[in-house]
Every structure is written in structure tokens, then in C-alpha cells.
Amino acid sequence: MKKIIYISFFSFFVLMPFLYFTYSPFTAFLNTYIYFSSCDAPLNYRIGFIDSRFNIAQDEFLQDIKDGEAIWENINAKNMFDYDAQGELSFNLKYDNRQSLNTQIGELEGKLDNGKSILESNIEDYENLVDQFNQRRKNSNEKISYWNSQGGASPEEFDKLVKEQQEIRLEEQKLNEMSGNLNLSTTHYNTQVGELNATVDSFKKELSLRPEEGLYDGKEQEITIYITSSKNELIHTLAHEMGHALGIKHMSNSKSIMFPFSTQEITASSEDEEALRIVCQKQNKFKVFAVNLYSRFQDIVQSFPTDNSRAGVKEAAKVIKVIDGDTVMVLMNNKEEVVRLIGIDTPEVLDERKPVQCFGKQASDKAKEVLNGKIIELEDDSTQSNRDEYGRLLRYILLNNLNFNKLMIDGGFAREYTFKNNFYKHQSEFTKAEKKARESKIGLWSKCSK
Structure with a gap:
């Protein structure tokens, strides 16, 4: 046997x-x-919640979604999304403060355009009447001068001149009243302009706090759109979040669908196409299983805190200066602190011992663009020291629940960095993000030889 x-x-x-x-x-x-391949079968989706204040019918929203999915499907001529009333992935339109402000801006702009047209027409009419009045008064004064030079006018002519002068004075009063009304109208118009500017400022503040117009929640299998400024921007945002659903990360190219901020672009860039190719390539099931198992093991090991007093601590702070791509100065608890970001390393721009490194300025500029003046959260990592040897706080930066450290890696502005082989909480996630950015040749991975 x-x-x-x-x-x-x-x-x-x-x-x-x-x-x-x-x-x-x-x-x-x-x-x-x-x-x-993760692209072997299409993702089935359904329409979830549509807030009526968007004034978008379900059929119209469904067509917008189809336009968004076509951006990806046209790349490899493959069906990647299917509408199914019972589909797992849900698309939602949620009306938030940004959309409310955006609607107000549209209404105020409409009022201003209409008010400006009326005001300009009234001013033009007033100026024409003033020209006619001045000419009439000039003619009347010339008549008076003429008769005075003749030693006086006849009684009949004198009565005509008196009547004419009375009419001119009445006309002058009416023009003065019209001028006052125009001043009021102009003041009202300027007030509306001020109201629009204040609303635009509030809108910009909301956008700075929540830069993305949509959000993909992989755990809940939801794509939620919070604001629609135009048809193309809505389609772009839908396609962007669909990209996340496929497993594609952010890109630094502003022409890409996967650029972290909303644009009017509705055509996939070469970077988008390459990222989709990588996501859809065939993978060995056993290798994927082994990698996921090892990654899960790392997450479990790293989840055990080494210092319970600092485990997962988050503190609010305001960024007052961006020093470079991986170091910022913040104001927290009425005290200035320098913060070194955990898990990333950007090319040097300030180290006097070294020349400015390739892509260093771009990384520094990106950090300034996203962080300068912003209210953020600083998240501790109990696997790391509280401060480094230079006295800087070691932290992750969270902006609207987005991990800025990882965002820098996603965009090719930073490399994953493990200090002295000291594993940190997000190491596995950051390592994968770097691999994706490197394979997609974005940011420093396309510009720098090392």
C-alpha cells in the first residue's frame, strides 16, 4: 500500500x-x-442614493456613469463595469456644503449677469438723456445771450425763454433723481458682488478642507459624489473613483484621470493606460496568496503597540511652514514644532552637504501646495520613537482622513523609507504604493535615474 x-x-x-x-x-x-486577472469579470454596480437637490434624474446619472466607465473600457476594449440593479458597487450623489455653495455661486452669478445687463442699459439711457439735456441747456443759454446782446427780447420771446428754463430745471431734477437711483443700483450690484466673493471664498475654504469631489469606499463598496460643477467634471470624478475601484492609485500628471484633484479631463492619459495594464495583467494565484498572507502577518505583528500611552494618538495642528517634501513646521498647543514624516523620503533641497537632488523642488512645491496654512491631524506611530535624533516629532499627516505621507508616494514625489529596518505601521501599504508608482513611471521615477 x-x-x-x-x-x-x-x-x-x-x-x-x-x-x-x-x-x-x-x-x-x-x-x-x-x-x-482582476479585470477578468466586470464590476457590477447599481444606483444608490441621489439627493434631489442635484436636479439630476437617475437615467441622466446612469448615463454619466457609463460615460465614465467608457474612459477605462476604451483603453483595452474590454467590459469592466456592468449596470445591475442588484450590483455590489453603489453610486451615490450626496449633497454637501460644497455643492450648496457651488449652487449659490451659480445663482449669484446669474443674478449679477442679469443685474449688470440692466444696470449697463440704464446707465446708457441716463448718459444719452444727460447729453440731450446739456445740448438743450446750451441752446437755451445761447438764446438768452443773443437777446441780451440785442438789448432784450420781445415779451412773447421772453415768455418762451422763461418757460424753457423752467422745463430745463424740471428735467435737471429728474436727471438728479435718476442719478441717485443709479447710485443705489450700483451699490446694490456691488453688494451682490461682495456677497459672491464671500461665497467663493467660503467655497474655496471648503475645497481646501475636502479637495476631492468624490470618494471610493472599498469597505462599503460605495462611490459617493459630493459636488458637480460641470458635466465633464462629473464624468471625470466618476471615472477617477472607478479607477480606485479597479485598484489604480493617484498620479501626479494633471492630465490624468487619476490626478488627485478634479479637472475637466475626460480622456485617459498614457499613465492611466499603463496603470490599467498593470492592474489587469495576469497574476499567479499562489504568489498573490503568499504575498497577501505575508502582508497580513506584517499587519498583525505591527498592530501590537510598543508604547500604549502613544498608540494611535492624533492631534490637531496648523501647518505654518513647509520645510521640504518630508518635513514641516506646525503650530500645536500654542507651540511651534518641526515634524518629520514617517515612512517617506523626498529628494533633498536644503541639505548644505548635498546639491539639490532630482525632483526635490517638485516634491517641496507639492507639499507647499497641499499643506501650507492647512489644519491637519498628526498621527503617532507607537512602533517609532516620539522624536528623532534632531528633536523632530515623527508623525503621519492626515488631511481630511487622507494620509499625506502615502499621497506623496502615490504621486511619485517620495520614496518609501524604513529607518534602520525599524518596521512601522503603514510599511506594507507604503511599499506597495512605491512599487506602483515606480512601475507606472510617475514623478521622480520618470525623471530621475536613481
Whole structure:
């Protein structure tokens, strides 16, 4: 019996590899079970909640979604999304303060355009009447001068001149009243302009606090859109969040669908196309399982805090200066602190011992663009020291629940950095983000040789 078992095992482990590498039909058959692509089957989606204040019907929203999915499907001529009333992925339109402000801006701009047209027409009418009045008064004064030079006018002519002067004075009063009304109208118009500017300022503040117009929640399988400024911008945002649903990360190219901020672009860039190719490439199931298992093991190990007094502590702070791409100065608890970002390293721009490194300025400028003057959260990591050898706080920066450290890696502005092999909480996530950015050749990975 043992002999039969040994022979069976030997035949299996010798014959299977032999057939796999020598017999192509068997190779093709086995590959269908070993290899898979995340793009093999389309993602089924449904329409969830639509706030009526958007004034978008379900059919119209569904068409916008289809326009967004077409951006990805046209790249590889493959069906990647399917509408299904029972689909797992839900699309929602949630009316928030940004959309309310955006609607107010549209209404105020409409009022201003109409008010400006009326005001300009009234001013033009007033100026024409003033010109006519001045000409009439000039003519009347010339008549008076003429009769005075003749030694006086006849009684009949004198009565005409008196009546004419009375009419001119009445007309002058009416023009003065009209001028006062125009001043009031101008003041009202300027007030509306001020109201619009204040609303625009509030809108910009809201956008700075919540830069993304949509959000993909992988855990809940939801894509929620919070604001729509135009048709193209809505389609862009939908396609952007669909990209996240496919597993594609942010890109630094402003022409890309996966650029972190909303634009009017509705055509995929070459970076978008390459990222989709990478996401859709065939993968070995056993290798993916092993990598995920190891990643999960790392997460479990790193979840055990080394200092419970600092585990997951978050503190609010205001960024008062961006020193470079991975170091900022903040004001917290009425005290200035220098913060070194955990897990990333950006090219040097300030180290006197070194020249400005490739992509250093771009990384520094990006940090300034996103962080300068912003209210942020600083998150501690109990696996790391509280401060480094230079006395800087070691933290993650959270902006509207987005990890800025990872955002810098996603955009190719920073490399993943593990200090002295001291594993940190987000190491696995950051390492994957760097690999994705490097393979997509974005940011420093496309510009710098090292």
C-alpha cells in the first residue's frame, strides 16, 4: 500500500511538471486555474442614493456613469463595469456644503449677469438723456445771450425763454433723481458682488478642507459624489473613483484621470493606460496568496503597540511652514514644532552637504501646495520613537482622513523609507504604493535615474 502511495506521489510531482512544460494543451488548461486577472469579470454596480437637490434624474446619472466607465473600457476594449440593479458597487450623489455653495455661486452669478445687463442699459439711457439735456441747456443759454446782446427780447420771446428754463430745471431734477437711483443700483450690484466673493471664498475654504469631489469606499463598496460643477467634471470624478475601484492609485500628471484633484479631463492619459495594464495583467494565484498572507502577518505583528500611552494618538495642528517634501513646521498647543514624516523620503533641497537632488523642488512645491496654512491631524506611530535624533516629532499627516505621507508616494514625489529596518505601521501599504508608482513611471521615477 505504501509503495502505491509513493508511486502516486512520485508520478504526480514528476509527471505534472513534465506535462506542464512540454504539452501545450495541458499548460493552457492549467494556466486557466493558476493565473487570473482582476479585470477578468466586470464590476457590477447599481444606483444608490441621489439627493434631489442635484436636479439630476437617475437615467441622466446612469448615463454619466457609463460615460465614465467608457474612459477605462476604451483603453483595452474590454467590459469592466456592468449596470445591475442588484450590483455590489453603489453610486451615490450626496449633497454637501460644497455643492450648496457651488449652487449659490451659480445663482449669484446669474443674478449679477442679469443685474449688470440692466444696470449697463440704464446707465446708457441716463448718459444719452444727460447729453440731450446739456445740448438743450446750451441752446437755451445761447438764446438768452443773443437777446441780451440785442438789448432784450420781445415779451412773447421772453415768455418762451422763461418757460424753457423752467422745463430745463424740471428735467435737471429728474436727471438728479435718476442719478441717485443709479447710485443705489450700483451699490446694490456691488453688494451682490461682495456677497459672491464671500461665497467663493467660503467655497474655496471648503475645497481646501475636502479637495476631492468624490470618494471610493472599498469597505462599503460605495462611490459617493459630493459636488458637480460641470458635466465633464462629473464624468471625470466618476471615472477617477472607478479607477480606485479597479485598484489604480493617484498620479501626479494633471492630465490624468487619476490626478488627485478634479479637472475637466475626460480622456485617459498614457499613465492611466499603463496603470490599467498593470492592474489587469495576469497574476499567479499562489504568489498573490503568499504575498497577501505575508502582508497580513506584517499587519498583525505591527498592530501590537510598543508604547500604549502613544498608540494611535492624533492631534490637531496648523501647518505654518513647509520645510521640504518630508518635513514641516506646525503650530500645536500654542507651540511651534518641526515634524518629520514617517515612512517617506523626498529628494533633498536644503541639505548644505548635498546639491539639490532630482525632483526635490517638485516634491517641496507639492507639499507647499497641499499643506501650507492647512489644519491637519498628526498621527503617532507607537512602533517609532516620539522624536528623532534632531528633536523632530515623527508623525503621519492626515488631511481630511487622507494620509499625506502615502499621497506623496502615490504621486511619485517620495520614496518609501524604513529607518534602520525599524518596521512601522503603514510599511506594507507604503511599499506597495512605491512599487506602483515606480512601475507606472510617475514623478521622480520618470525623471530621475536613481
